[in-house]
Amino acid sequence: MTTMVRTPTKRFEQRKSAIVGSAVEVLNRRGVRGMTLADVAARLDLVPTGVIYYFKNKEELAAACFLRGIERYNRLIAAAEDGGDVRERLRLFLDAYFDYRARMLAGEVEPLTAFNDVRALNCAPVNAAYVDMFRRIRTLFAGPETRGLSRPALGARALLLISEVFWAPLWLHRHDPEDFGRASRRFWSIAVDGLAAPGASWNPVALPALIPKAGGEASSELFLRAATQLINDEGYVGASVEKISARLNVTKGAFYHHHETKDELVVACFERTFDVMRRAIRQAESVSGDGLQTLTTIASALVEYQLTGNAPLLRASALTSAPEAIQPQLIARFDRISDRFASLISDGVADGSVRPVDVNIGAQMLTAMINAAAELHHWTPGVTPQTAAALYVRPFFEGLAPNQA
The missing domain is CATH 1.10.357.10 (Tetracycline Repressor, domain 2)
Structure with missing residues (x-):
């Protein structure tokens, strides 16, 4: 006997998408461990069982939030991939990101997922998608001007870029949304050309221990x-x-x-x-x-x-x-x-x-x-x-x- 699998209806997909959108805001504020299905349901005037119908537990819902966030970042990366060189690709990516942030505040698009807790979830599909997103970020740095860099060096640059972007919400609220484009240009200038003045020497000084040694076992x-x-x-x-x-x-x-x-x-x-x-x-x-x-x-x-x-x-x-x-x-x-x-x-x-x-x-x-x-x-x-x-x-x-x- 063949079991019939029903294709989800448009209404089912819309409600499921709304739940994920609501959950993203809770996840961004409270993390995976602090998010509850009751919190998410309350934002949509649902009872918790109304969420369980779509997601069997909060870990599954958190995974959906992270995957949606990864999908959105991949779209931002895609907007930059046709740039002619590394500098242009980074400019296009950052402009797309800051523009998305401005539209978020205008209520035109849903919030981006914060990835602070992505490792705590430890979900294989999410981890794989996150690694793939990171690799796409790394490809923005591929070009004649970076041909001499090792793979670890390119990875370090990709980490620098994505970490700076993930940090931006902590300070971007100090700027008016209409100034986000200006912030993007200044951010880009520092990212691609650094802080050091042309010709400045690289000579950091080694410092002594930054923290005293711990005492006894239960210090x-x-x-x-x-x-x-x-x-x-x-x-x-x-x-x-x-x-x-x-x-x-x-x-x-x-x-x-x-x-x-x-x-x-x-x-x-x-x-x-x-x-x-x-x-x-x-x-x-x-x-x-x-x-x-x-x-x-x-x-x-x-x-x-x-x-x-x-x-x-x-x-x-x-x-x-x-x-x-x-x-x-x-x-x-x-x-x-x-x-x-x-x-x-x-x-x-x-x-x-x-x-x-x-x-x-x-x-x-x-x-x-x-x-x-x-x-x-x-x-x-x-x-x-x-x-x-x-x-x-x-x-x-x-x-x-x-x-x-």
């Missing part, structure tokens, strides 16, 4: 390291007290000896990250001769730190799944770091070591580059803390596709 520093790793991997909700305690082989009681609540812990993790970044800034300023050397020293030290040992910086992606009540104060702290970078870029422009650029956008892009360094080993096989500066940091400062003229 506060060890708790912060373990929590930071788990939050980076699984988001705020996924990094449970049980998992943090198990990673350190201590009791939950030991956890609560150091931190009264989980919210207190995630704030402490961010504070530790900001302390490390501030320490790098202070040390770099004390040993550098000009603005560019200060900036390259900071960036090289923090990227190397990200790739060394088991003491990472907490990624900004953790903001997605952190409780909404504490998100504004944490975003404000990231903005404070970026404002400090803007001041250093201004110093470099004044002393001639940095190109005249939009210092605010440049500072946000620098913050994004440092923040994304934890992903570098996924896309550039064989990268080491010692090679990361040449492969990843230097192209940021000297340009992803500098003008050969």
Whole structure:
């Protein structure tokens, strides 16, 4: 006996698409672990079972959200693929992206999915589609002007570009939508030509250890390291007290000896990250001769730190799944770091070591580059803390596709 498979009706597909659209907004705010089917259903005046009819669980729904986001990014990439050279392709891609963001705010198109939690979902079809999207980004860099670059070098440039784009929503709200085209041009200028002034030398200074060694088995520093790793991997909700305690082989009681609540812990993790970044800034300023050397020293030290040992910086992606009540104060702290970078870029422009650029956008892009360094080993096989500066940091400062003229 043959089982008849019904073709989904147009109404079924429309409702399913509406559910995904609603879920994207929840996912972007709360992450995979924090999203619930009830939240998504409530936005559409449905009961949770009305969503389950289309998606059997939230993981399946999250996968649909990520796949839709990947499809949209692929369309943005496709808009750039006919460009005549790398610089033009990057310009076309960025113009398409910033234009989409402006139309989002006008309500003309649905929101883009944030990929902060894509690894936490660990869904094979999503992972495969995400890797394919990354490869398409990498092909934008293929051309005579990059023929001498290795595959890892092209991967590092692709990571720089996509990470900067993913970071943009954190600062783009400061601009009016009608100015998004202007922001795109300034973003593109920094991306393709870097921050360094023409002829400026590449000479970052090695800094001493950015964080003191941890003490005993259950020291506060060890708790912060373990929590930071788990939050980076699984988001705020996924990094449970049980998992943090198990990673350190201590009791939950030991956890609560150091931190009264989980919210207190995630704030402490961010504070530790900001302390490390501030320490790098202070040390770099004390040993550098000009603005560019200060900036390259900071960036090289923090990227190397990200790739060394088991003491990472907490990624900004953790903001997605952190409780909404504490998100504004944490975003404000990231903005404070970026404002400090803007001041250093201004110093470099004044002393001639940095190109005249939009210092605010440049500072946000620098913050994004440092923040994304934890992903570098996924896309550039064989990268080491010692090679990361040449492969990843230097192209940021000297340009992803500098003008050969």
